[in-house]
Amino acid sequence: MIRFDSDYIEGCIPEILEALTKTNDEQCIGYGKDPHCMHAIKLIQNAINRPDADVHFMVGGTQTNIAVITSILKHHQGAICAESGHINVHETGALESVGHKCLIIPTNDGKITATQVDTLIKAHYEDESAEHIVQPGIVYISFPTESGTLYTKQELTDLYAVCQKHEIPLFIDGARLGYGLTASCNDVTIQDIANLCDVFYIGGTKVGALFGECIVILNPAYKKDFRYSIKQHGGMLAKGRLLGIQFEELFKDNRYLTIAKHAIDMAELLAKGFQDKGYSFYFPAQTNQLFPILDNEKLKELSQEFCFSKWATIDETHTAVRFVTSFATKQENVEKLIKKI
Amino acid sequence: MIRFDSDYIEGCIPEILEALTKTNDEQCIGYGKDPHCMHAIKLIQNAINRPDADVHFMVGGTQTNIAVITSILKHHQGAICAESGHINVHETGALESVGHKCLIIPTNDGKITATQVDTLIKAHYEDESAEHIVQPGIVYISFPTESGTLYTKQELTDLYAVCQKHEIPLFIDGARLGYGLTASCNDVTIQDIANLCDVFYIGGTKVGALFGECIVILNPAYKKDFRYSIKQHGGMLAKGRLLGIQFEELFKDNRYLTIAKHAIDMAELLAKGFQDKGYSFYFPAQTNQLFPILDNEKLKELSQEFCFSKWATIDETHTAVRFVTSFATKQENVEKLIKKI
Amino acid sequence: MIRFDSDYIEGCIPEILEALTKTNDEQCIGYGKDPHCMHAIKLIQNAINRPDADVHFMVGGTQTNIAVITSILKHHQGAICAESGHINVHETGALESVGHKCLIIPTNDGKITATQVDTLIKAHYEDESAEHIVQPGIVYISFPTESGTLYTKQELTDLYAVCQKHEIPLFIDGARLGYGLTASCNDVTIQDIANLCDVFYIGGTKVGALFGECIVILNPAYKKDFRYSIKQHGGMLAKGRLLGIQFEELFKDNRYLTIAKHAIDMAELLAKGFQDKGYSFYFPAQTNQLFPILDNEKLKELSQEFCFSKWATIDETHTAVRFVTSFATKQENVEKLIKKI
C-alpha cells in the first residue's frame, strides 16, 4: 500500500532526528524558555524580516487555533471564517468548547473575499438587534486553504484592508504554509504574510517536523499574556526544547522552503499525470493537495494499491478524491500512481 | 549549572530516539490508528493485566486531564480534588475554561482521604439548596501527588470504595506514576491502580519519553466517544505513531519501571544526604521530589551551582525548596550536590 | 405610533396582574417550590394529558434553550437546527458560550425536514474522521418557526421518528406555541406536541404573561438534576411564585388558547387586508407573524404611523417586512393599518 492520504504519514526530515539525538543529554529549562527555542525564534524573526514579532511554539494545529483566537476574542465575539474553515469543520467544536461561534461565509474553493467579510461586518452593525447576534471579532483564513487553494497577494491585501477598516484582526492558519509559499502559481512571500495579517502560524507538523506549529504575533495588541493562553489550552510542552530544536532545523539554510518545494514538485508531477489522462479537478490544483474527479470504477481499482481520501460525491458514477504529497513523498511512488491512472 | 528543578529537563531514553529514527520512513495512518499505537496498547493492557481496558495516547498532562474530566462530567458537575491538585493550581484554569469547577479539599501533604470525600459528597446532597451548588461528579487524585507523597493501597482502596458507594468515578493522574510505583515505601502495583479506579493515566513526559501520556479507561461507562474528547481538547496528535513508538519502548522489557527506579535511587541518595546533615523536609520524602527546608544562606549558596525551586516560605530565615530527580539524573551530579549541602 | 413590531410590546392579560396583586402578601418559599408553581404544574400536566411530565418554569427564552440543551448534550456534541433557528442567530451565541456548536441545516421557511436530519446524522457517522467533527446530540426546532410557519402533524411525526431511530432527542422551542396551536391551518394539538418530542416549552412571554416560559420534560432520561441546570444558567427566579401564578392564570379555563386565538384572528384579518390589495408574502402567512413584501415607498409611508421590522431586501425597490399581532392587539389598530396599506 502506498499512502497519499495526507501529509503527516511519514516521520520528519532526518536532520531533526539527528539534532534531537545530539541534544538529548542537554539539561534545558522547560516550557519553551530554553536556548533552542530562543535561537529558533531569532531564525524565524529573520526569515520574516520582523524582529519585533513575538514567536511561540505549539504542538498541534487545533490548540494553536484555539489559543490564538481565545486570546483575542471577547466573550460576545465570534470568528469569521469560510464554511470549510478548519476551525468550523474539523476541530470537534474546539472553538465552541471554549465559548465562541464560527461566523461562516459560503465558499466554493475554500477562500473568502474582502467583499464578503466587509458585507458581513457591515450587516452586523446595521442590524437593529446586533446585540442579539454574535459580534465579529476576528477573521480566520487558511493559506493554503483546506481546499488546497491560494490567496493572491492582491486578495490578501484587500482582505487585510477590510479588516483594518473595521478594526478587526486577521489571523492566518498556515498549517501548510510551506506548500503555499512554494507553489508555482503563488505570488506571496513569507514576509508578505507577516505584513498582511495580525497573527499567523507556520505549520511544522505537515512540513517536515515530527510535530510543531509556530505562532507569529505581529500586532502588539495581542502579545500580552499570550503564554497563559498557550498553557490554558494544553499547548505548553514541558520539554519545549523539542519544538525549538525542530524549528531550528527547519529554518536553517532555507530548509523549510526547500523541503516544501519537493512536495510541490511531486504534486505538479501528479497533477500533470491526471491532466494528461483528461481528468478534471474538483478544486484548482495549486498546492500539495489534489482533488481529481474519478469514476467509481477507477477509484475502486486505485484503492487496491494506494491510500487516498474520498472528498465529495459528484454524481452516481463519479467521486472527487484527495491525493496529498509531502516533504517525504517519493518520486517513484508518484510515478507508480501515474501509471495506474 | 546542574539542574534539579524538574523531571523534564533532559530529552528521553536513548531507545526512543533509536526507534523514532528506525521507523522514520514508514508510512503510517494518522491520529493514533497506526500499528505502533496498536502494539503499545497491547503492551499496556498486558502490563496492567486488563485486556478489557481502553488505551489512548495524549501529548501532555493538562490536555489529558481535561479530556478525561470533560468526557465524564455533566455541565452542572465539578471535580473533587486536593487544594494542591494540578488541575486546581497549575493548569491556568483549563478545566474552568471548558466549564467545570474544582471542588477543593484541604490537604497538608497533597493527599485527600476517603472520609473527606465522603463528607463532602454527603454534605452536598444534604444541603437544601444543593441545586445552587456544583454537584460532585468525579474524584481526581494524583499518584504520586504534587507534594511527592503516595497513597497506600489501603488508602486507595478506601477512596475507591467511597467513590463506588456514591457512584462517582475515581480518576488518577499518574504524570509521575513510575516514580510512585518504584518508591521504596510504596505498596501499590500498576495492576492495583488499574483495579482501584475508573480511569488513570501513565505519565511518559516525566518518565523517560520525549512527551506523551497514556490514558487507561477501565470503566466501560466512560469508553464511548472518548476520541472526540481527545480531538476537541487538541490532544489528537496528527503523527500519532510518535506516541505509539514511545510507549512501545517504555513498555518493552519492563523498562518503564527500571528507568523510574533509577530516579528513585537518586532521590533516596539525595534524601539521605540531607538527612545526614540534619535537614528536615516540608513533605515526607517518598518519591523523586524532595522538599528539604534550607536556611536562606544555604539556599543562596546552592543556587550558584544548582537549579531547584523555591516552594514555601517557612519563616524569615528558612525556605522549603524542591529538588527533583529523573530517569536521566547522573549520580555524579547528586554526589556533587550532597557535598555542597 | 401603533406598534406591530413584536408580540412583547404590551404587558399581560389583566387576570395575571389581578392574581399577582391578590397574592402579593403571601409568604412563599422561593425558587419554584411554592404552592402556586405546584398547582400550575398540575394544570399543565392535565392540559397536555401527561401526568408523568416534569414541568419547570423559566423567565426567558434564551436561558430556557440553554438550560435544556446543556442538560442533555455531552461536551463533544452539538445541536442540529435550522439556519434560521433562534439558538443559531438571535441569542448572541449563548449556546456556544457554554460550549456547544449549532449544526445548521439550510431552510427556506424556517422548517427542517426529517430527511435533512436523517442525512446529516448518517453523514456524520459515515465520515471516517467523525471524531474530528461535532457529534449531533439533539435536534432543535421551533413551533411555530421564527418565520411564522408550522410543521404539520405528519412532518413532526416523521421528524420524531428519525430522532428516535438515531437515539437523539427532539426539543421543541414553543416561544409562540399558542399562536401555532390556534392557527387555522394547524393540525397539531398540545397533546400531540407532548407525544412527539422529548422536551418542549410553552411560551408565556409572547402569549399573555408578563414573562415566563414553561419547560416540559417528557423523556425520563432528561429529568434528573434539571434544576441544577436552571440555576447554572441564571433561570431560577428567587420569587418563583411569580411564574407559578402566571401559568396558573394562563392555564385556567383554557385561557392560553383563547388569548392566542385572538392574535391569530387579528393576523388573519391583517393578512386578508394585504392579500386583498395584491401583496405577496415572503413566508407563508400561517401564524401571528406576517411577512408581506412592500415597495419601499409604501414602507416609508407606513413607517410614519406604524412600527414594524424590515426583514429582507427583495430587490432595489422592494423589502420584506414583519408585522406581528399578539394577545393584546386591538382590532381598531389592525383596521387603521389595513386602510393605509
Add this chain to the structure above:
Amino acid sequence: MIRFDSDYIEGCIPEILEALTKTNDEQCIGYGKDPHCMHAIKLIQNAINRPDADVHFMVGGTQTNIAVITSILKHHQGAICAESGHINVHETGALESVGHKCLIIPTNDGKITATQVDTLIKAHYEDESAEHIVQPGIVYISFPTESGTLYTKQELTDLYAVCQKHEIPLFIDGARLGYGLTASCNDVTIQDIANLCDVFYIGGTKVGALFGECIVILNPAYKKDFRYSIKQHGGMLAKGRLLGIQFEELFKDNRYLTIAKHAIDMAELLAKGFQDKGYSFYFPAQTNQLFPILDNEKLKELSQEFCFSKWATIDETHTAVRFVTSFATKQENVEKLIKKI
C-alpha cells in the same frame, strides 16, 4: 407558619403592582429601550450623583454577576472573591460554566481585606510559573456580604486603592444593597459606593421589587458592548419595561432606602430580642440577616412555628441559624418570634 427564611418570600411593595397595572396597556419597545427604563436610569444616575454612569437592568443576581464578570475578564483570568462569595458557592458554577475560575480568599465574616487582595495579586506575579496559574482579573465583593456584614468606608477605600494600584477592577454585588446602606452601623452612602468601585449593582429582588437588579458601570473601560453580554447570559428581558417600571417606583421619593430601613428596624428589634435572652451570634448582627446560635432543643421548638435556615453546626448541642427580615416583614411577627425565643 411564619417565614423568616429569606428576603424574597413576599411579593413587592404595592406601588410596583399599581404601576404595572396602570401601564399594562402601553405599547413599549422591548429589551430595555423603553421610556420607563430611560426614566429609571435617570433616577438612578441622580441618586448616585453620577450622570456619566451606564445603567442596565437585569432579572436576577446570578445572570447579573456572570454578565458583568465575563464582560470584563479575558479567558486566562479569574475573579478574586471571598470563599463564601455568592459566585463561589451559590450559583451552581455559573461563572465556571462560561470559563472562569474563582480565586478564593479565606474569610471569617464574609469580608476580604485590601491586604489579602494585595498579597494574592503580588504572589501571582512573583511566581515564576505565573502563566500556569489563573491570572487575577477582577475583584468581587458583596455589600452587605453573604454573612450579613458590612465593609466600612475605610475598608472599601483601601480595597479600591489596592485594585487601582494593580489595575484590576472592583465589582460590588449589591443584591442586598439597601439593607447595607440603611444599617445603623453603616458609614457608606450609595454615592460612596459609586465612587469606590468600577461596577456595582443595586439589588431589587430582595429589596421591594418583584424581581430585578440594576447594574451601574462607572469605569468607561467596561461600558462598550455590555448589552451583548446581557443578552448572551439570558438577562435581556423581552418586556424590559417591567424592570424600568419597578426601578422607577423604587427610586421615587427615596423609597428604596425607606423600605430597606424597615427591614433593618425589624432586624434590630429581633437582634435585641436575642441579645436580651443572652444568645450570641455566629456573625456580627449588622444588617437584615441574623445568625444567632441556638441550642438544638430551642431550634426544634422554634421550627414548629417559624421558618428559618440552619447555617452551621457549632457543637453537638448547638447550631447557628439564619433569620432574615425584609421590606415586608410585619412587626407583629417579629414580636411573636421574640416571645418564643
